[in-house]
Amino acid sequence: MSMQQFTVQNLATGYGDLQVLQDISFDVGAGECLCIAGRNGVGKTTLMRALSGELPLISGGIQMQGTEISALPTNRRHGLGLSYGPQDSVTFAPLSVKENLTLHYQDQNLERYEHLFALFPRIRERLEQSAGSLSGGERKILSFTRVMAEDAQVVLLDEPTEGVAPENIDHMATVIRSTLQARHSVIVVEQNLSLIEAIADRVIVMDHGAIIHETANGPELRNEISNLLKV
Amino acid sequence: MESSVLFLLNTSYAVLTLALVVLGLAIIFGLLGVLNMAHGEFVAIGAYCAFAVQSAGLPLILSLPLAIITTGAVGWLIEASVIRHLYKRPFDTLLATWGLSILLREGIELAFGLEYRSVSEPVSGSVRLLGVDYPIYRIMLMVALLIGFAALYVWYRRSNAGVRVRAMIANPQLATIVGIDTQKLARLAFAAGAASAGLAGAMLAPLVRIEPFMGIDFLLQSFFVLVVGGLGSLEGLFIGSSLIGGAESAGSTLMGGTAGYVTVLLISILFLWLKPEGLHARR
Numbered sequence: 344m345s346m347q348q349f350t351v352q353n354l355a356t357g358y359g360d361l362q363v364l365q366d367i368s369f370d371v372g373a374g375e376c377l378c379i380a381g382r383n384g385v386g387k388t389t390l391m392r393a394l395s396g397e398l399p400l401i402s403g404g405i406q407m408q409g410t411e412i413s414a415l416p417t418n419r420r421h422g423l424g425l426s427y428g429p430q431d432s433v434t435f436a437p438l439s440v441k442e443n444l445t446l447h448y449q450d451q452n453l454e455r456y457e458h459l460f461a462l463f464p465r466i467r468e469r470l471e472q473s474a475g476s477l478s479g480g481e482r483k484i485l486s487f488t489r490v491m492a493e494d495a496q497v498v499l500l501d502e503p504t505e506g507v508a509p510e511n512i513d514h515m516a517t518v519i520r521s522t523l524q525a526r527h528s529v530i531v532v533e534q535n536l537s538l539i540e541a542i543a544d545r546v547i548v549m550d551h552g553a554i555i556h557e558t559a560n561g562p563e564l565r566n567e568i569s570n571l572l573k574v
Numbered sequence: 575m576e577s578s579v580l581f582l583l584n585t586s587y588a589v590l591t592l593a594l595v596v597l598g599l600a601i602i603f604g605l606l607g608v609l610n611m612a613h614g615e616f617v618a619i620g621a622y623c624a625f626a627v628q629s630a631g632l633p634l635i636l637s638l639p640l641a642i643i644t645t646g647a648v649g650w651l652i653e654a655s656v657i658r659h660l661y662k663r664p665f666d667t668l669l670a671t672w673g674l675s676i677l678l679r680e681g682i683e684l685a686f687g688l689e690y691r692s693v694s695e696p697v698s699g700s701v702r703l704l705g706v707d708y709p710i711y712r713i714m715l716m717v718a719l720l721i722g723f724a725a726l727y728v729w730y731r732r733s734n735a736g737v738r739v740r741a742m743i744a745n746p747q748l749a750t751i752v753g754i755d756t757q758k759l760a761r762l763a764f765a766a767g768a769a770s771a772g773l774a775g776a777m778l779a780p781l782v783r784i785e786p787f788m789g790i791d792f793l794l795q796s797f798f799v800l801v802v803g804g805l806g807s808l809e810g811l812f813i814g815s816s817l818i819g820g821a822e823s824a825g826s827t828l829m830g831g832t833a834g835y836v837t838v839l840l841i842s843i844l845f846l847w848l849k850p851e852g853l854h855a856r857r
Contacts, residue, residue, distance in 0.1 A: 395751065396750075397747060397750075397751075416750065416757070417750040417751055418750045418751075418753050418754060418755050418756070421750075421751065421752065421753035422753055427751050429747070429748070429751065432745055432747065432748060433748070434745070434748070435740070435741045435744040435745050435748060435749075436744055436745070437740065437744050438737065438740060438741060438744060442737050442741075446734065446737045446738055446741050446752070447738075447752040447753050447754065449734070451734065489752070
């Protein structure tokens with residue numbers, strides 16, 4: 344059996360005394376895209392925060408290429424090849440767009456963004472502006488380019504399309520697919536069914552802090568998920 | 575003419591030294607959200623370093639590295655042992671650092687006693703500037719501070735490390751997400767804030783009375799500057815220092831020392847009441 348790129352076992356987490364997630368288990372292979380769907384407030388963002396290290400686990404484990412990472416702080420997970428685009432507060436608002444993109448590199452070189460600037464020219468046009476002056480959708484795109492250029496083994500994206508225009512959502516799908524071709528793993532929390540259809544290999548549906556359904560991408564996917572998401 | 579030149583020099587001196595004293599408090603509050611009640615004691619430790627160096631018959635310039643190393647190490651130890659457990663608990667850090675200030679004060683008293691100490695200026699005499707005689711040590715100090723602050727500003731605005739520091743102030747969560755070791759940065763920031771307070775104490779030692787309780791005045795003054803200038807930016811620090819230092823200097827020149835103090839207090843109360851964010855708050 345080949346070693347999975349990313350494995351979550353019986354994960355439980357929460358805030359203080361309040362347990363939000365219980366018994367979450369899944370794995371993601373190299374070159375595979377797992378999408379996580381579910382209504383608002385069912386624990387999707389909490390799960391992403393636990394995977395990235397922002398939130399400690401109550402029990403369970405997270406392994407990246409066989410290494411247990413659940414005790415490591417966020418910056419150490421980043422160092423091991425885990426990139427994360429959170430849902431909210433996705434930029435350093437007072438810093439310029441350029442500083443947002445380069446501050447975590449010694450060389451401060453923008454070349455690694457060229458292929459992304461070609462798809463999202465707005466970001467290049469606004470390099471000298473402060474990130475706080477961008478629109479909500481532009482900030483999400485800025486965060487997305489920052490994450491995808493890191494070229495990490497495992498990519499976590501929390502609702503990357505929130506407020507983003509449809510043609511840019513298509514560009515995001517293109518970027519994610521080429522990352523998958525490079526045998527990297529992508530885990531995306533997403534509401535947008537079109538993006539899910541475009542990139543997912545498998546889809547997990549969550550409700551009340553647990554996984555209630557798991558399915559592969561296919562022609563029936565939209566109906567299947569829509570039924571589960573009905574209130 | 576002479577009196578206005580003298581006033582200008584005195585005000586510049588007051589503003590620059592005040593900015594130096596506040597810097598440490600502003601670093602620690604801006605980066606860590608901790609209001610360090612022991613700030614004044616770090617200034618005091620720096621001043622006692624100068625006293626110790628002079629008492630030992632060594633050149634006073636050695637007090638600068640000694641103060642930086644001593645207070646930096648004390649700050650590092652305090653962060654590692656106490657403060658790091660208390661982040662995001664503002665009231666607890668207030669109490670903890672207040673307790674530490676008492677501890678440090680008692681430690682100073684134990685080592686040096688309660689009596690007033692003084693350090694003589696390393697260069698005595700005065701120079702004639704635009705028709706007034708002004709102490710040469712003060713002039714040297716002002717020049718050194720101007721150069722130091724300009725360098726700090728350029729570092730903060732332009733260097734990669736400065737960008738990271740600003741990133742951590744703006745969004746600490748995202749800073750760890752992009753791989754910045756915020757725990758290490760926090761410890762460094764606390765040590766740097768303490769060291770800059772110690773440096774201030776050593777540089778000002780020849781010009782102030784040195785006793786174990788000297789820190790309280792410095793803490794109060796620094797606090798007023800942050801109230802007026804706003805928190806979390808170098809610009810706010812300079813604006814606050816200019817206003818508080820300028821007001822104190824003008825008040826004391828016109829109406830005497832007590833009036834200067836009352837002016838500062840009034841300005842601070844007005845700001846807390848009408849503009850609690852300060853003049854240049856971080857966005």
